[in-house]
Amino acid sequence: MLPSNFILPSSTLPFLGLLMSVLTWLIVKWPIHRKSSTLQIQQPEKQSFTKPLPSPHPDDPTSNTPKLYRPFRHGPNFITMGIRKLHWDNWIEMDSYFLRYHDIKAAELKKDFKEHIKYVDNAVTKDACFELNEELVRHLTHRYPKTFRLEGGKVHNGLTGEAFAFPAGTPDEALATSALLVQDDLVLMMKNDDGEYHLDAAAVCLPGFWRLREKFRMSLDTLHFEAGVPHYAAKLQKAMNKFMLKLTPDKPVERNNFFIQLDDGLHWSHRMGDQQGTEVASWATANGKDLAIDEIHFRSERQTLRRLPRSGAILFTIRTYFEPMTKLAQEPYIPGRLLEAIQNWDETVSYYKGKSSWEKILMPYLDEQNRLQQERGLVEGTEAEFPY
Numbered sequence: 001m002l003p004s005n006f007i008l009p010s011s012t013l014p015f016l017g018l019l020m021s022v023l024t025w026l027i028v029k030w031p032i033h034r035k036s037s038t039l040q041i042q043q044p045e046k047q048s049f050t051k052p053l054p055s056p057h058p059d060d061p062t063s064n065t066p067k068l069y070r071p072f073r074h075g076p077n078f079i080t081m082g083i084r085k086l087h088w089d090n091w092i093e094m095d096s097y098f099l100r101y102h103d104i105k106a107a108e109l110k111k112d113f114k115e116h117i118k119y120v121d122n123a124v125t126k127d128a129c130f131e132l133n134e135e136l137v138r139h140l141t142h143r144y145p146k147t148f149r150l151e152g153g154k155v156h157n158g159l160t161g162e163a164f165a166f167p168a169g170t171p172d173e174a175l176a177t178s179a180l181l182v183q184d185d186l187v188l189m190m191k192n193d194d195g196e197y198h199l200d201a202a203a204v205c206l207p208g209f210w211r212l213r214e215k216f217r218m219s220l221d222t223l224h225f226e227a228g229v230p231h232y233a234a235k236l237q238k239a240m241n242k243f244m245l246k247l248t249p250d251k252p253v254e255r256n257n258f259f260i261q262l263d264d265g266l267h268w269s270h271r272m273g274d275q276q277g278t279e280v281a282s283w284a285t286a287n288g289k290d291l292a293i294d295e296i297h298f299r300s301e302r303q304t305l306r307r308l309p310r311s312g313a314i315l316f317t318i319r320t321y322f323e324p325m326t327k328l329a330q331e332p333y334i335p336g337r338l339l340e341a342i343q344n345w346d347e348t349v350s351y352y353k354g355k356s357s358w359e360k361i362l363m364p365y366l367d368e369q370n371r372l373q374q375e376r377g378l379v380e381g382t383e384a385e386f387p388y
């Protein structure tokens with residue numbers, strides 16, 4: 001206890017000022033530090049598990065109609081992890097758009113390979129790249145035996161005529177080959193010494209809004225804080241980190257999201273900024289000038305997460321579904337439900353989704369389409385379950 005007449009000598013004031021600044025900094029940053037320092041990392045990551053073989057599909061993958069993911073609900077739409085159990089047969093989704101995706105990916109890789117393929121040069125991460133490629137080839141050759149086959153040390157794709165060395169010779173090759181085999185972007189999250197999962201390897205050709213070089217090596221938290229994900233600290237951070245630590249190889253999950261895009265760029269939204277530029281693309285700098293309804297696209301990601309048993313890496317797949325909004329609006333109930341979901345966003349979510357850049361064009365359009373559907377007698381109550 002200090003005596004009540006205690007007075008500090010003036011020479012200690014600068015020191016006290018410094019102490020206060022350090023304390024303030026600690027208070028502000030404490031939740032982030034506490035998270036990484038007190039989480040117990042006891043879960044053994046490498047586990048002996050072999051993914052069950054998928055049932056063979058009778059046809060080639062382009063016979064599948066693209067899934068109509070419409071992951072928005074009537075009324076309030078809260079930010080949640082929104083993960084669901086994933087059936088192994090559906091780990092990788094492929095459809096009639098495969099060649100379009102493949103060709104854009106191939107062009108992106110040809111244009112700038114290093115922009116899209118990256119990995120950290122250490123033994124575990126390199127092994128994870130090979131493991132990813134092996135897992136994909138094993139899955140695809142069994143799921144789509146009419147299209148993918150292993151022969152003469154190569155994996156052959158009957159749709160494109162490509163033949164890739166198998167096993168791949170280098171981690172780069174493992175990542176790039178994997179990217180060309182499927183429609184997804186592929187991210188490997190590795191647990192680092194700080195106990196957090198970091199984006200340490202990836203093949204990302206169709207991100208739309210972000211660049212791999214900006215996110216490479218970031219932790220799960222930093223990725224989401226930097227992207228300005230709404231309510232991340234309050235609603236997601238703790239649950240997501242816990243989920244990543246506990247995820248076991250036998251319990252894959254999937255989730256869906258959606259965005260409104262101002263143009264038709266599957267690989268890159270040019271209205272958000274220059275793909276080759278250095279400025280992080282954001283709604284703050286988006287160009288909504290003379291925007292027309294025909295340009296607006298609905299971008300929805302179907303993501304899966306699974307732990308690879310050998311390397312212990314967490315594989316995050318991002319399959320983008322992409323359609324003009326004018327096409328979506330023809331589907332029963334969709335314009336009304338989307339309108340309602342958007343109207344229920346709070347300010348933070350509206351800002352994150354760039355509402356001010358497209359609302360003047362999209363909202364009256366959805367309203368009108370909804371009204372026309374109602375006039376034609378469409379009523380609520382017979383809609384499909386989330387996320388359709």
Ligand code: HEM
Nearest residue numbers: 079080081187189199209210223227229240243257258316
């Ligand atoms: C349990 C796992 C995860 C959950 C629950 C989650 C959740 C979210 C949520 C809610 C958002 C806001 C938009 C949306 O609804 O998707 C988001 C955005 C984002 N997440 Fe995740 N995430 C997960 C894993 C990851 C991983 C492994 C990565 C690694 C690349 C990642 C990278 C991003 C990025 C880059 C964005 C911003 C996307 C954009 O605005 O264009 N997330 N995440």
